[in-house]
Amino acid sequence: MNRKPILIHASVWIVYLLLNNLLLFNWNLQRLFIVQMPFTYGLVAILFYTNVYAIINPCVQRKQYARLLLYTVLLVGSYVAIRLWLFDIVLPGLGIRTIYSETFIVYNRFIPDSLWLALQYILLSYGYWFAMYSIRLEREKRLNEQRIAALEVEKARSELAFLRAQLNPHFLYNTLNFFFSDALMVSPRLADSIMALSQMLRSVSEVGYQSLVAVGQELNYIRCYLKIQQYRFGDQLHVQFQVTGQEYEQHLTIPPLILISLVENIFKYGDVFDAATPARITVDLTDDQIRFSTMNSKKDVPNYMQGGLGLANIDKQLNLTFGNRYSFEKQEINNIFSTSLHISVTNL
Known part of the structure; x- marks a missing residue:
């Protein structure tokens, strides 16, 4: 628990009480105020924080402004009733003299005093909430600006790396089309692999300058990748790939090469030849949600050493793009490794 905000609030209340009670009244009245101070200001402190955290915060977040007004009125009424019970019954019963002990006139003095105190701290609580809300918005704005700046830097680095590694795409595609045409007459299976x-290389070249691509483009890349692996290993390969919500594939967007990196992680570290525990890739799409999960039995040593994005880099890219609108979890139980990615694209 963070004690710093509590200490700050307590210090501010103490200083305020000293200034408000010890400096503004004469000594004869000070003794009465000092006696009843813990009760008076303990009650207004409860009023203050109840209004901020139990009424203003939830009502404003839900845009329930009529309910906000109603609850504020009820809170003021409750405060007056509790204060009346405290000063008229509890404190006199304990033998504690208050400023109302001599002339306790409910309508002429106590009610106006109570309403003035209540309205004073209600207004203070609204001012406090607005100040904290403004500070929070400013912090979120700065964090978003920092995240966007970091994303731009990361994008620039990716573009530079892409340019350094890029071959002439037209030459590459023409060569592959030539191989495809010749292979088609010899082996349709080889032609389909080419x-x-x-298609995979075309996808990679197309996303070189894009920060976001359609989910469908990423899934087509995975389909091509799995097709090549299926041709390569035949019936020995045991990988299940399931997609639901295909109608949203072109509507939703994500950073490029994120999903394929999770699939490549299966082939690098997983046992994709285990018929008893086949690797599973599951995709569930809705109009504003992306859920992508993988599961595979894990091998003691990697199948190959070629590097990819890596799970840490995947998490970094997702954080730069989606902030708190995503979750990425990974776990290993009984030698079964799984990942679960959930992205909310609302308000992107």
């Missing part, structure tokens, strides 16, 4: 590879 076409899948060509």
